[in-house]
Amino acid sequence: MTISLLIRRILFFVKEASHNIKGNLFTNMVAIFTISLALTILTSFAVFFINMEDMLDTFGADVQVIVYLKEDIRSDSTSPMKEKIRSFTEVDSINYVSKEMAIQVFKNELKGQKGILDELGANPLPSSFEIGLKKPFRNSDGVRTIVAKLKVLEGIDDIHYGQEWVDRFTAFLSFFKAAGLIIGVFLLISTIFIISNTIRLTVYARKEEIDIMRLVGATESFIKTPFFIEGLFEGLAGAILAFIMFNAVRYMLLKNIPASFSSLINIPFPVTDFMIILLGIGTAMGVFGSFISLTRFLKQG
Amino acid sequence: MIQLYHVYKNYNGSSPALTDISFVVEKGEFVFLTGPSGAGKTTLLKLIFCSEKPTGGQIIIDGKNTSRFGTREIAELRRKIGFIFQDFKLLSNKTVYKNVALPLDIIGHRPREIKKKVSYVLSYLGLQHRANYKPLSISGGEQQRASIARALVKEPTILLADEPTGNLDPALTNSIMELFLDINAKGTTVVIATHDSSLIKKLNKRTITLEGGKVIQEKE
Ligand SMILES: Nc1ncnc2c1ncn2[C@@H]1O[C@H](COP(=O)(O)OP(=O)(O)O)[C@@H](O)[C@H]1O
Ligand SMILES: [Mg+2]
Numbered sequence: 001m002t003i004s005l006l007i008r009r010i011l012f013f014v015k016e017a018s019h020n021i022k023g024n025l026f027t028n029m030v031a032i033f034t035i036s037l038a039l040t041i042l043t044s045f046a047v048f049f050i051n052m053e054d055m056l057d058t059f060g061a062d063v064q065v066i067v068y069l070k071e072d073i074r075s076d077s078t079s080p081m082k083e084k085i086r087s088f089t090e091v092d093s094i095n096y097v098s099k100e101m102a103i104q105v106f107k108n109e110l111k112g113q114k115g116i117l118d119e120l121g122a123n124p125l126p127s128s129f130e131i132g133l134k135k136p137f138r139n140s141d142g143v144r145t146i147v148a149k150l151k152v153l154e155g156i157d158d159i160h161y162g163q164e165w166v167d168r169f170t171a172f173l174s175f176f177k178a179a180g181l182i183i184g185v186f187l188l189i190s191t192i193f194i195i196s197n198t199i200r201l202t203v204y205a206r207k208e209e210i211d212i213m214r215l216v217g218a219t220e221s222f223i224k225t226p227f228f229i230e231g232l233f234e235g236l237a238g239a240i241l242a243f244i245m246f247n248a249v250r251y252m253l254l255k256n257i258p259a260s261f262s263s264l265i266n267i268p269f270p271v272t273d274f275m276i277i278l279l280g281i282g283t284a285m286g287v288f289g290s291f292i293s294l295t296r297f298l299k300q301g
Numbered sequence: 302m303i304q305l306y307h308v309y310k311n312y313n314g315s316s317p318a319l320t321d322i323s324f325v326v327e328k329g330e331f332v333f334l335t336g337p338s339g340a341g342k343t344t345l346l347k348l349i350f351c352s353e354k355p356t357g358g359q360i361i362i363d364g365k366n367t368s369r370f371g372t373r374e375i376a377e378l379r380r381k382i383g384f385i386f387q388d389f390k391l392l393s394n395k396t397v398y399k400n401v402a403l404p405l406d407i408i409g410h411r412p413r414e415i416k417k418k419v420s421y422v423l424s425y426l427g428l429q430h431r432a433n434y435k436p437l438s439i440s441g442g443e444q445q446r447a448s449i450a451r452a453l454v455k456e457p458t459i460l461l462a463d464e465p466t467g468n469l470d471p472a473l474t475n476s477i478m479e480l481f482l483d484i485n486a487k488g489t490t491v492v493i494a495t496h497d498s499s500l501i502k503k504l505n506k507r508t509i510t511l512e513g514g515k516v517i518q519e520k521e
Binding site (some may be wrong): 004005008009012023209211212213214215216217218219220222 | 350352372373376377378379380384386390391392394403404406407408409411412451
């Protein structure tokens with residue numbers, strides 16, 4: 001195919017597609033509106049999900065392992081021990097809390113009840129390491145691994161990590177991720193299904209036209225290309241509309257919900273990226289939707 | 302050249318539409334296909350045009366066996382065959398001009414060339430004043446001429462016509478037949494299906510007569 005024929009073809013297809021859009025204006029408006037609604041729902045879900053996940057991750061930072069040291073531990077062995085623990089791959093941060101610091105914290109918490117403390121006599125609190133874990137290990141498995149490594153170290157009395165809380169948090173996080181994935185995939189498939197069905201309307205409306213095109217010698221790609229352009233346009237227009245709708249809804253929500261919830265409807269990317277992603281997904285879905293309806297409903301006749 | 306060898310066609314259920322049809326139409330020939338309504342004329346043209354598949358037998362067009370054709374080869378074949386449909390098959394949402402230009406758009410001619418050819422064929426058929434009308438707003442005869450214009454505009458090597466004068470008055474019928482003879486004289490193979498015996502008598506050309514799906518008579 002020569003360049004000039006290619007250009008003529010492209011011009012023809014674009015003209016054809018725009019002619020078809022004008023000719024089936026109502027059907028196309030319905031398609032664009034449906035696509036935009038579907039994309040708005042999909043986007044809202046994705047944004048909510050990403051923010052929720054971020055929020056849960058910050059909860060995960062609370063996963064902490066505390067190692068209590070033996071009473072008779074030699075003061076010059078804590079420093080090498082700290083370095084050893086720091087070298088474990090799971091460890092993000094480690095903090096040494098001496099007996100004195102521990103009692104100080106305890107005293108601060110029990111202000112006004114000095115009597116109790118006086119009765120204690122000598123400082124009964126052990127020294128300890130507070131260990132923060134790296135993100136991928138802030139869960140049951142991660143905690144179990146590090147605890148196993150810590151247990152064999154010399155001079156350790158006891159290890160605390162809020163087992164139940166970590167287990168529940170881990171279970172909830174994996175449930176949340178699985179549910180999010182399922183809902184997300186479901187929304188994505190239904191969006192494509194909706195788009196392909198809406199585009200099917202425009203394919204049906206022109207069934208006779210397509211048959212006639214075949215009879216005068218049009219190849220399948222010649223017949224289908226204008227539909228792809230139409231789907232692309234519908235996806236693009238739907239995405240622009242979805243962008244507007246999403247932001248309108250978000251704006252209204254921001255004005256009406258408590259500030260503490262507003263982080264849930266943050267847009268997790270820079271606005272231009274967000275726009276590009278949305279338009280990209282919209283057009284891809286439009287083209288894919290046309291592809292599905294063309295292969296399903298445009299059988300050889 | 303069109304060659305048919307022992308061609309059969311059964312539509313689902315009913316009695317066969319065509320039974321054991323064999324004949325050859327040489328390049329540049331002018332042939333009438335006649336017979337009463339339901340004889341199988343339209344079916345035969347559709348088989349040649351690959352819009353129906355034969356149940357049995359071989360159809361060879363310009364040396365190519367159509368039984369092995371895929372969609373691409375069929376599209377190619379249809380670009381060189383002009384087909385005048387009995388029910389016109391014009392695109393109702395496009396103007397007469399656009400309808401006639403469509404085969405050239407499909408082939409990918411240059412816009413200037415398309416304009417020249419379409420204008421020429423439209424004025425040849427007396428349709429230039431209808432160029433910007435949609436098919437449903439013009440008369441049956443005009444629609445028929447528009448479909449003839451669309452078949453001729455690509456200068457086909459083979460012209461198949463299904464009752465092409467059915468909607469035309471005698472004067473127009475004569476001028477359309479003149480037109481067919483004219484393009485036949487320039488080398489196009491012409492096959493016309495018609496049940497109008499007066500038309501056939503007037504022209505004295507090779508005639509194949511069908512009845513009940515069988516060839517019952519062949520006259521040179
Ligand atoms: N699409 C079809 N489905 C079933 N039967 C058909 C179909 N087209 C034609 N026929 C039958 O085939 C026979 C030949 O029809 P046709 O080729 O249209 O004849 P003609 O054009 O000579 O009038 C008729 O009996 C007709 O009823
Ligand atoms: Mg017929």
